[in-house]
Amino acid sequence: MAWASALLMAAFAVVVEARAGGAGSGGNDPGGGLAEVLVRVVVVYCAVGTVANAVTPSRQERCLWLPVVAAMLLCSLVVALS
Numbered sequence: 001m002a003w004a005s006a007l008l009m010a011a012f013a014v015v016v017e018a019r020a021g022g023a024g025s026g027g028n029d030p031g032g033g034l035a036e037v038l039v040r041v042v043v044v045y046c047a048v049g050t051v052a053n054a055v056t057p058s059r060q061e062r063c064l065w066l067p068v069v070a071a072m073l074l075c076s077l078v079v080a081l082s
Contacts, residue, residue: 012042012072020079039080046073 019039050073053066 009072012045012076015039015042016076016079020082036080039076042076043073043080046076049073 015035015038019035046069049069050066053062053069056062
């Protein structure tokens with residue numbers, strides 16, 4: 001399960017970078033509308049993950065993953081709205 005999560009996070013990073021016009025994109029949105037739609041999927045996933053990590057009974061999970069997923073939400077939201 002950890003590998004699946006790691007692959008998903010890597011895919012999310014690629015989507016956000018593509019939408020932001022990151023490395024290798026030539027400064028534009030190479031996916032066109034697809035990258036715009038996918039970055040919104042990332043935002044929704046991170047929003048749900050933030051809520052889920054905030055309400056989990058596991059203190060360790062809250063302490064570790066809540067800040068990580070909240071930061072991912074903030075970053076992907078900034079890119080989605082730009």
